[in-house]
Amino acid sequence: MYPYLVLLVVTSVANAAGTSLWVPTTPQSPKPYAIKKGLGIAMAGGNTYPVTGNSSGKAFCILNTNAGPTPGASGVFPHVHKKTYENFYSAKGRVQLWGQNLDAYHANTSIQQTRILGPGDIGAIPPNTIHTFTLLEPDTQLTGVLVPGGFEEFFFNMNIPPSGPPDSESPTLPGAGGFDMDGLAKWDVYPQLDFVPRHDVVNGKAGPGNWYDGANSLASGMSEPIWVAKNYGPKFLNSQDNRHHIITPFVTGLQTNNTFSQGTITLSPFSRAETRAPVVKSAVATAFMMEEGQLEVTVEGFEPASLIDGDIVFVPPNTPFSYVATAEFTKFMYVTGGGAGLDAELMAKAKPWDSAFYPPQSSNLVVKRGIRI
Ligand SMILES: *[C@@H]1O[C@H](CO)[C@@H](O)[C@H](O)[C@H]1NC(C)=O
Numbered sequence: 001m002y003p004y005l006v007l008l009v010v011t012s013v014a015n016a017a018g019t020s021l022w023v024p025t026t027p028q029s030p031k032p033y034a035i036k037k038g039l040g041i042a043m044a045g046g047n048t049y050p051v052t053g054n055s056s057g058k059a060f061c062i063l064n065t066n067a068g069p070t071p072g073a074s075g076v077f078p079h080v081h082k083k084t085y086e087n088f089y090s091a092k093g094r095v096q097l098w099g100q101n102l103d104a105y106h107a108n109t110s111i112q113q114t115r116i117l118g119p120g121d122i123g124a125i126p127p128n129t130i131h132t133f134t135l136l137e138p139d140t141q142l143t144g145v146l147v148p149g150g151f152e153e154f155f156f157n158m159n160i161p162p163s164g165p166p167d168s169e170s171p172t173l174p175g176a177g178g179f180d181m182d183g184l185a186k187w188d189v190y191p192q193l194d195f196v197p198r199h200d201v202v203n204g205k206a207g208p209g210n211w212y213d214g215a216n217s218l219a220s221g222m223s224e225p226i227w228v229a230k231n232y233g234p235k236f237l238n239s240q241d242n243r244h245h246i247i248t249p250f251v252t253g254l255q256t257n258n259t260f261s262q263g264t265i266t267l268s269p270f271s272r273a274e275t276r277a278p279v280v281k282s283a284v285a286t287a288f289m290m291e292e293g294q295l296e297v298t299v300e301g302f303e304p305a306s307l308i309d310g311d312i313v314f315v316p317p318n319t320p321f322s323y324v325a326t327a328e329f330t331k332f333m334y335v336t337g338g339g340a341g342l343d344a345e346l347m348a349k350a351k352p353w354d355s356a357f358y359p360p361q362s363s364n365l366v367v368k369r370g371i372r373i
């Protein structure tokens with residue numbers, strides 16, 4: 001299923017005393033780094049870019065939009081990217097996303113879908129998919145993943161935030177000359193102004209497919225958007241090395257033509273205190289963005305870094321690193337730069353799992369829905 005696995009497990013990471021993994025802002029060339037919540041290259045409108053094409057060697061861009069539903073700061077005209085894959089992850093608050101394959105829209109062979117994304121929900125928009133979105137709550141964090149990295153140069157060159165210009169009724173920006181819709185193609189942006197977003201949402205969805213009302217499956221290809229409500233998608237349990245990983249993939253190489261993967265990992269501490277952290281080395285770039293708990297990450301050549309909510313670590317290809325949960329039920333979002341990353345390695349040695357919780361780590365513990373009783 002994952003033919004290009006190149007992860008190696010070696011025995012230990014040499015960490016260099018005095019060399020900190022933490023950086024004050026997004027680096028301009030690929031290197032291992034950790035960056036605190038909220039830091040990174042910033043632009044107007046509450047947007048920060050903790051991982052860019054420059055910092056990831058073009059693998060991917062991670063962009064956080066912290067904003068609310070104020071006019072001009074949310075909503076964008078419907079458009080398509082022909083080369084760029086764009087995932088919309090609600091890290092907090094709520095985001096509404098619409099999507100439909102462009103060819104199927106023109107041929108009238110599919111039905112437009114929309115979802116209200118609450119925290120932990122994702123909509124994946126493959127290339128050639130019409131999409132538009134809006135932020136719904138005052139304190140929303142939309143985490144965008146754009147592949148390949150470098151698409152974000154569009155936002156900087158046009159000097160517009162990712163969530164503008166506003167709606168399809170007035171697709172022009174204020175200022176001399178308005179907005180050059182035709183000049184957008186060189187940035188891989190193709191407006192689709194005849195697309196009318198539907199507004200008949202019931203229970204967070206409109207259009208075909210499950211949401212919080214049933215299992216969410218991952219389409220095997222790039223011909224339609226993918227929607228995964230938190231913990232309603234596929235789950236896998238890997239119990240190697242005296243700890244549990246629950247992997248919830250949003251997209252794998254099968255959905256991205258092996259260009260990237262994204263999902264979440266929920267990690268237990270070691271059940272045996274003496275366990276040494278396994279070292280992984282991946283042929284593709286790896287990034288984690290923390291959601292809860294605490295993760296100690298050691299990259300070869302650097303001091304260990306202890307990450308909490310919102311912190312991000314980036315590890316370039318072929319760089320040995322290890323990670324340990326230092327708090328119970330530690331969870332992070334991952335992005336890897338190909339179909340054969342850390343997630344694929346973990347899932348290859350995992351079993352399908354139907355719970356959001358991992359099993360109790362001692363037979364003496366009685367655990368009900370993750371709570372010791
Ligand atoms: C990426 O690097 C190029 C070349 O140095 C530079 O022009 C550009 O501004 C950088 N982009 C970002 C988002 O930092």
Ligand SMILES: *[C@@H]1O[C@H](CO)[C@@H](O)[C@H](O)[C@H]1NC(C)=O
Binds near residue numbers: 108
């Ligand atoms: C599109 O298809 C639907 C049902 O398949 C049909 O009701 C509708 O009239 C079609 N629209 C156009 C413009 O052909």
Ligand SMILES: *[C@@H]1O[C@H](CO)[C@@H](O)[C@H](O)[C@H]1NC(C)=O
Binds near residue numbers: 257
């Ligand atoms: C998938 O990737 C291969 C190899 O990079 C490329 O030749 C092919 O055109 C891609 N397919 C699509 C649908 O993008």
